[in-house]
Amino acid sequence: MKTSAIADANIALVKYWGKRDQTLVLPQNSSISMVTDGLYAHTTVEFDSKYNRDIFSLNGKNIDTKSKGYEEYVGKFLKIVRKLSANKKHVRIQSSNNFPTAAGLASSAAGFAALTAATNKAFALGLNKRELSILARQGSGSACRSIHSGFVEWRRGGKMDGSDSYAEQIADAKYWPEFRMIFCITTKKEKKIKSRAGMAQTVATSAMYKCWLDAIVEDLKNVRQGIIQKSFSLVGKTAEHNCLKMHSLMLTTKPPIIYWNEFTIRIINKIIELRENGLECYFTIDAGPQVKIICLESNIPKIVRKVQEITGIEDIIITKPGQGARIVNKHLF
Numbered sequence: 001m002k003t004s005a006i007a008d009a010n011i012a013l014v015k016y017w018g019k020r021d022q023t024l025v026l027p028q029n030s031s032i033s034m035v036t037d038g039l040y041a042h043t044t045v046e047f048d049s050k051y052n053r054d055i056f057s058l059n060g061k062n063i064d065t066k067s068k069g070y071e072e073y074v075g076k077f078l079k080i081v082r083k084l085s086a087n088k089k090h091v092r093i094q095s096s097n098n099f100p101t102a103a104g105l106a107s108s109a110a111g112f113a114a115l116t117a118a119t120n121k122a123f124a125l126g127l128n129k130r131e132l133s134i135l136a137r138q139g140s141g142s143a144c145r146s147i148h149s150g151f152v153e154w155r156r157g158g159k160m161d162g163s164d165s166y167a168e169q170i171a172d173a174k175y176w177p178e179f180r181m182i183f184c185i186t187t188k189k190e191k192k193i194k195s196r197a198g199m200a201q202t203v204a205t206s207a208m209y210k211c212w213l214d215a216i217v218e219d220l221k222n223v224r225q226g227i228i229q230k231s232f233s234l235v236g237k238t239a240e241h242n243c244l245k246m247h248s249l250m251l252t253t254k255p256p257i258i259y260w261n262e263f264t265i266r267i268i269n270k271i272i273e274l275r276e277n278g279l280e281c282y283f284t285i286d287a288g289p290q291v292k293i294i295c296l297e298s299n300i301p302k303i304v305r306k307v308q309e310i311t312g313i314e315d316i317i318i319t320k321p322g323q324g325a326r327i328v329n330k331h332l333f
């Protein structure tokens with residue numbers, strides 16, 4: 001039997017950068033994000049006795065199931081699923097993203113949230129949203145947020161077994177329909193340093209890490225309150241500053257991690273200029289060179305026109321608050 005699911009990428013307004021447990025994927029701090037409505041992963045899972053080994057393909061390319069990359073991510077995830085299920089048959093998994101993979105656009109979040117939803121049905125795990133979020137988290141931390149729709153908080157939790165570290169919805173996708181994120185794709189190339197390795201290096205070496213943790217409670221409070229009150233300035237200002245603090249952690253990691261390129265900086269400067277001229281917008285950037293502009297729907301035409309003046313941006317994608325991971329009838333094979 002085949003089962004398919006779709007899940008959208010989510011972009012953090014208060015970031016997660018650092019784990020307190022690598023195996024269980026437990027974060028050092030809570031984080032808040034918006035689930036987008038159009039940058040998605042579509043995954044089909046089939047288990048059948050006709051397969052004598054697991055098969056995995058990503059964006060049309062077969063992945064060697066003996067490779068380190070596979071074992072650390074999908075292989076590890078399937079081991080957890082098999083512990084929860086009586087079904088020990090081999091599976092074929094095919095997954096495709098409708099946007100660049102591993103380029104700082106949260107493809108692993110969308111991918112593991114879709115894989116979680118599809119395996120939950122295929123293996124008849126019967127997990128509720130909280131349990132789905134916990135399972136997705138163990139694939140890729142930020143994936144636990146893509147289970148829900150709209151604005152979401154991943155609570156750090158305190159327990160050693162990770163049972164209280166999951167995402168919960170703050171507000172659904174319809175709550176603040178004017179909220180937008182404009183994705184400015186500066187390159188579609190894969191990043192050199194994966195976030196998993198990068199954040200571990202930061203926790204181990206950045207002298208700024210303590211400052212990051214000390215300020216996080218305030219950022220979480222402001223963004224949470226900003227979403228509930230629909231205070232765009234509060235959300236935007238806090239999110240932009242939180243992003244810059246995360247990138248200052250990356251810069252002070254030894255050796256330094258620099259995800260930005262020249263277009264990243266040009267877009268940042270453009271946003272600051274627009275704001276000085278009275279057009280309210282902010283930026284956030286993840287583990288990659290892409291800039292996401294946070295704004296309200298009414299300002300989209302003006303902002304897009306101004307950003308298009310920067311030559312060399314590969315793509316511009318406009319997203320609003322979107323749905324959580326869901327089962328779909330369309331299969332990839």
Ligand code: PMV
Pocket residue numbers: 010011012014015016017031106108109140141142143195196286287
């Ligand atoms: O879940 P990961 O391992 O892809 O890490 C995500 C890290 C950031 O995107 C930089 C921040 C975040 O909270 O999404």
